[in-house]
Amino acid sequence: MPETHRRPASNLPPLSLHIPEPRYRPGDTPDFGDIDIPAIEATPRPGEATKPDAMRELCYGLIRVLDFDGQAKGPWNPKLSTDRMRAMLRYMMLVRAFDARMFRAQRQGKTSFYMKSTGEEATSVASTMAIDRADMVFPSYRQQGILITREYPLIQMMNQIYSNRGDHLLGRQLPIMYSAPDYGFFSVSGNLATQYPQAVGWAMASASKGDSRIATVWCGEGSSAEGDFHSALTFATVYNAPVIFNVVNNQWAISSFSGFAGGERTTFAARAVGYGIAGLRVDGNDPLAVYAATQWAADRARTNNGPTLVEHFTYRSEGHSTSDDPSAYRPADEPTAWPFGDPIARLRQHLETLGEWDGARHEALAKELDDLVKTTQKQSEKLGILGHGMHQPFETMFEDVFEEMPWHLKEQCAQMLAEQTAKFGPDWKPE
Amino acid sequence: MSTDTRTMNMIEAINDAMDIMLDRDANVVVMGEDVGYFGGVFRATAGLQKKHGKTRVFDTPINECGIIGVAVGMGAYGLRPVPEIQFADYIYPGLDQLVSEAARLRYRSAGDYICPMTVRTPFGGGIFGGQTHSQSPESIMTHICGVKTVIPSNPRDAKGLLIAAIEDNDPVVFLEPKRIYNGPFSGYYDRPVEPWSKHAASAVPDGYYRTELGKAATVREGEGVTVLAYGTMVHVVKTIVEERGIDAEILDLRTLLPLDIEAIEASVKKTGRCLIVHEATRTSGFGAELAALVQERCFYHLEAPVERVTGFDTPYPHSLEWAYFPGPVRIATALEKIMKD
Numbered sequence A: 001m002p003e004t005h006r007r008p009a010s011n012l013p014p015l016s017l018h019i020p021e022p023r024y025r026p027g028d029t030p031d032f033g034d035i036d037i038p039a040i041e042a043t044p045r046p047g048e049a050t051k052p053d054a055m056r057e058l059c060y061g062l063i064r065v066l067d068f069d070g071q072a073k074g075p076w077n078p079k080l081s082t083d084r085m086r087a088m089l090r091y092m093m094l095v096r097a098f099d100a101r102m103f104r105a106q107r108q109g110k111t112s113f114y115m116k117s118t119g120e121e122a123t124s125v126a127s128t129m130a131i132d133r134a135d136m137v138f139p140s141y142r143q144q145g146i147l148i149t150r151e152y153p154l155i156q157m158m159n160q161i162y163s164n165r166g167d168h169l170l171g172r173q174l175p176i177m178y179s180a181p182d183y184g185f186f187s188v189s190g191n192l193a194t195q196y197p198q199a200v201g202w203a204m205a206s207a208s209k210g211d212s213r214i215a216t217v218w219c220g221e222g223s224s225a226e227g228d229f230h231s232a233l234t235f236a237t238v239y240n241a242p243v244i245f246n247v248v249n250n251q252w253a254i255s256s257f258s259g260f261a262g263g264e265r266t267t268f269a270a271r272a273v274g275y276g277i278a279g280l281r282v283d284g285n286d287p288l289a290v291y292a293a294t295q296w297a298a299d300r301a302r303t304n305n306g307p308t309l310v311e312h313f314t315y316r317s318e319g320h321s322t323s324d325d326p327s328a329y330r331p332a333d334e335p336t337a338w339p340f341g342d343p344i345a346r347l348r349q350h351l352e353t354l355g356e357w358d359g360a361r362h363e364a365l366a367k368e369l370d371d372l373v374k375t376t377q378k379q380s381e382k383l384g385i386l387g388h389g390m391h392q393p394f395e396t397m398f399e400d401v402f403e404e405m406p407w408h409l410k411e412q413c414a415q416m417l418a419e420q421t422a423k424f425g426p427d428w429k430p431e
Numbered sequence B: 001m002s003t004d005t006r007t008m009n010m011i012e013a014i015n016d017a018m019d020i021m022l023d024r025d026a027n028v029v030v031m032g033e034d035v036g037y038f039g040g041v042f043r044a045t046a047g048l049q050k051k052h053g054k055t056r057v058f059d060t061p062i063n064e065c066g067i068i069g070v071a072v073g074m075g076a077y078g079l080r081p082v083p084e085i086q087f088a089d090y091i092y093p094g095l096d097q098l099v100s101e102a103a104r105l106r107y108r109s110a111g112d113y114i115c116p117m118t119v120r121t122p123f124g125g126g127i128f129g130g131q132t133h134s135q136s137p138e139s140i141m142t143h144i145c146g147v148k149t150v151i152p153s154n155p156r157d158a159k160g161l162l163i164a165a166i167e168d169n170d171p172v173v174f175l176e177p178k179r180i181y182n183g184p185f186s187g188y189y190d191r192p193v194e195p196w197s198k199h200a201a202s203a204v205p206d207g208y209y210r211t212e213l214g215k216a217a218t219v220r221e222g223e224g225v226t227v228l229a230y231g232t233m234v235h236v237v238k239t240i241v242e243e244r245g246i247d248a249e250i251l252d253l254r255t256l257l258p259l260d261i262e263a264i265e266a267s268v269k270k271t272g273r274c275l276i277v278h279e280a281t282r283t284s285g286f287g288a289e290l291a292a293l294v295q296e297r298c299f300y301h302l303e304a305p306v307e308r309v310t311g312f313d314t315p316y317p318h319s320l321e322w323a324y325f326p327g328p329v330r331i332a333t334a335l336e337k338i339m340k341d
Helices: A081-109 A121-130 A144-149 A154-162 A196-207 A227-239 A271-275 A287-303 A343-353 A358-380 A407-424 B011-024 B048-052 B064-077 B094-107 B138-142 B153-166 B232-244 B261-271 B286-301 B329-338
Strands: A137-139 A216-218 A245-248 A278-283 A308-313 B006-009 B026-034 B057-059 B080-084 B118-123 B149-150 B170-179 B202-206 B216-222 B226-227 B248-252 B256-257 B274-281 B307-311
Touching: A081 A121, A081 A144, A081 A154, A081 A287, A081 A343, A081 A358, A121 A144, A121 A245, A121 A287, A121 A343, A137 A196, A144 A154, A144 A308, A144 B307, A154 A287, A196 A227, A196 A245, A227 A245, A227 A271, A245 A287, A271 A278, A271 A308, A278 A287, A287 A308, A287 A343, A407 B329, B011 B026, B011 B048, B011 B153, B011 B170, B026 B064, B064 B080, B064 B094, B080 B153, B118 B153, B138 B149, B138 B170, B138 B256, B138 B261, B138 B274, B138 B286, B149 B153, B153 B170, B153 B202, B170 B256, B216 B232, B226 B232, B226 B261, B226 B329, B232 B248, B232 B274, B232 B329, B248 B261, B261 B286, B274 B286, B274 B329, B286 B307, B307 B329
Parallel strands: A137 A216, A216 A245, A245 A308, A278 A308, B026 B057, B026 B080, B080 B118, B118 B170, B149 B170, B226 B248, B226 B274, B274 B307
Antiparallel strands: B006 B202, B149 B256, B216 B248
């Protein structure tokens, strides 16, 4: 045994190891009444060119626009037209309808996996509306709202989820790991935070080419612990890259609460301080605040004033994925006890307060979107569902490993086709 | 070893091994993403935090470099860390700590410091996990000088091997074939899953015992051909061999490094034929190492070229998983060929 293992004789008090523990576990009654919710007016809106060290308080405050009575106010109010806000509401509701149906499809055995974004719809929808359509997004796995807001065809998303013959990724990727270059949406990886430095590289390239487009990138608070996150922030500050770092702090990384990513000590927005970049902390359940913060960061990046880290303070209302059971590690009623409400309900309330929306219109829209999702689902399922027949020509497995197929893959492909014939006969075709 | 046994699946056996080692050795600590309160996404650490306390079984940040790096430091202090990497596919961010640090610490300090850690990680496909939840990186591990690589294929071995790994004073990568966590796999994905309880190796002895590292197990004796396999593929091979009535000797390697070369040599010299089966990609896979060793040591006994059955050299596909997987047709075709030569 190494020498260091021997405890020296000493009368010093013993050290103790701290292991973070969330406030509530199953069986407890969650009460978040003591969470500090700063007044809307308390968070100033500095100019977009403000030096990071002159705006550090933004990392520790909370950008808010909507109060809990449905009024929009304060210096961050983006003063969107009612048409824009209704569009925002529609996109968020469409995300929720889509999630509900795809989750059910997985439970019905039509695919292997799904991830909902319930309660977090504002983060991806409102932020996407605040950047340019041409800006490049490097998503994590829970940003379906970006594709939906950019009006990517729902059927393409479903085809990917079903790995069916309409899936342009040829069934290669786990459900929800989309790729949509025409929509400025990078290929989703299953590994965490790997997209962070990649977004910085894209933004550096855009800057070096004298382009006007910026990059945005997403991860959760849990994966902000990965080294890639810190590599990305280092490069971004060194090169003043035009990039927006989004950290969706939804409190839970599967079963690990935000304390296991350092959330007991400081905010995630405050990660920006050490790197000398701008940090904003925003109420992620307030779509207008998310819009305003993103717009600020986009303006900053586009005017060569550098990167911004935006912490979206929100809550993951449902399980991590279809493979997760949150009742095993947190109280079942914790989502309803979370004091920031639901982003859809809050925007709806605001529009109703303005006299620009009502219950009947809301119900009608909900039904219209549900019908749209349902109809699209039927169309997609005609192209096949996972596990019921094989939908891709088997040769596709060997394509795209390289631009040109080397000899060893050609040999393996021939072997695989012989196996296919042995299994299914010579006339077999994908269904 | 106790003569009393309990029926366990792989998860329960692995859990039991950690439970026993946490009891026996106050320096053993278990850590990883979701392993504490929740008990692991595959439930391998269920109940351990509650029983042994939060400072001995705990959750970590999502940072594999950190998980392996702090385990190196804990080992330097004198602890015996058992970190879990949630999926083997996630081990790559921690590879620098494994390759350049853990594996070389004893060597570079001439024994001043050691790294007695066991990295547990589920690997392999067959669960529709797509390219980031299905990989088999064992040959990356065996290519590192200074790390032992262990792969159990049943509950009884899993427990004994894990205990031996935890007690080992060198770093061990303990790869758990997740497809067979709940039952052995025949290779026929369209047949009902058989539970471990119907398999003899689910009778797991109570209490502490070791299954020595570096020793292969003979799963089935035969005279016609030696089949070298490990993990999930042991069961797939056994199914095919029995189905086709082939007189094959199946060796379950159990430890890839250090390898039981004596058992391999004895068997191949007896049968004169050798088939190697693994799920990992073919090129530079562990099968290449095995084939080289067999021809170096058994060349004049061979009656046919050594054959490999493997996964293809592509990322693990999601929907075409079963066209990728080295299943019954691929294995049977290779066996027919090798027996004909």
